[in-house]
Amino acid sequence: MNNNTSLENIGCFKTILDPYNGITINSIDLPQSKEEFELNLDFLINEVENKRFLIWIYIDIKKSDFIPIATKKGFIFHSCDEDYILLVKALKENAIIPTASNHTLGVGAVVINDKNELLVIKERISTVGYKLPGGHIDNREMISSALKREVLEETGIDVEFESIVSLGHFYPHQFYKSNLYILCTAIPKSLEININDTQEIIDAKWMDVDSYLDDINVSDYSKAIVLAAINFKGLKRANQEVLCHIKKDFELFFPIES
Incomplete structure (x- = not known):
């Protein structure tokens, strides 16, 4: 430990x-x-x-x-x-005690196919329109692994991590802690919808990107994330070699050169 x-x-x-x-x-x-x-x-x-x-x-x-x-x-x-x-x-007055874990982590995915269609889901408990697939990052799980797992569970689509395009910080969240929500782009490796997590997800589909951005039932936050994914390259996983001496699991993300 x-x-x-x-x-x-x-x-x-x-x-x-x-x-x-x-x-x-x-x-x-x-x-x-x-x-x-x-x-x-x-x-x-x-x-x-x-x-x-x-x-x-x-x-x-x-x-x-x-x-x-x-x-x-x-x-x-x-x-x-x-x-x-x-x-x-x-044992010493004013000894510094490092802060305990004070946040939960989540990951979401912007997945766009060759037909300019966006992968979206509808949650069973949600009262709003279609959302981007995603969920909690489990203990000891890498961002890219969590992204792949969540998209597969909620839609049946196999994806490959591409970049990070947005980071959201929300407080208060579960357990009176902060929540960091990492939004990523991902490349679809399959196209057939097959919902595995039927307890939480009632629908998943490919939706025209422009139609999604025009949908009044979609939150402005979700629309801003999709626009960021379209217009910016984001942070890519790269240069892992600079920390190859560290005996830990890790991921590094850097801006993409223009």
Whole structure:
């Protein structure tokens, strides 16, 4: 879960020192009993409180009864996933605690075929006209992969990512967080409509671009995105080599040369 820089055993804990003078304890390194956890946590705090800035502890959901022990020692909630919670304790006044994830991510697609037809969908819960296909980017999913998956699920059309043409920031959104919505162009590799996500999508079709832009039931936002896709080249995925030394999944996007 972290970029490990060094390890140190303190009490029963295997601690990981991060580049910001904080230490992290992963959930797999916690003891079995609450009593042992509390005893060793007291020892840990006493050992590092004058030389470290932060203590991070990942607690697995199976050991959620450890949480009250940690909060009693001054730990606060930072972030979580479905099977763990991350707590942090500041050991130094004004220690900087990085912001937890404060946004959700979405992706949408402008797909235009050789007949100047736009791929559009109608959602079951929507009261407006036809929209561009798209949806949430899943955890650990790349933008281009999410784009391909969402379009395929909602329309049955296989596409290839082309460029990013718009970035929207909306607040508040789900879970009282911001939402970043990335609009992309994509090249269709098939043409036959076949809706897979029938629970959310009630219709999908190819629609003449000009007719879409003239449709009074289409939002001005959607129209602006389509116009941007037609008139501008956007940001293309390129030059991945500059970060080839990083052992992570990543995508880079740069302006297209005129």
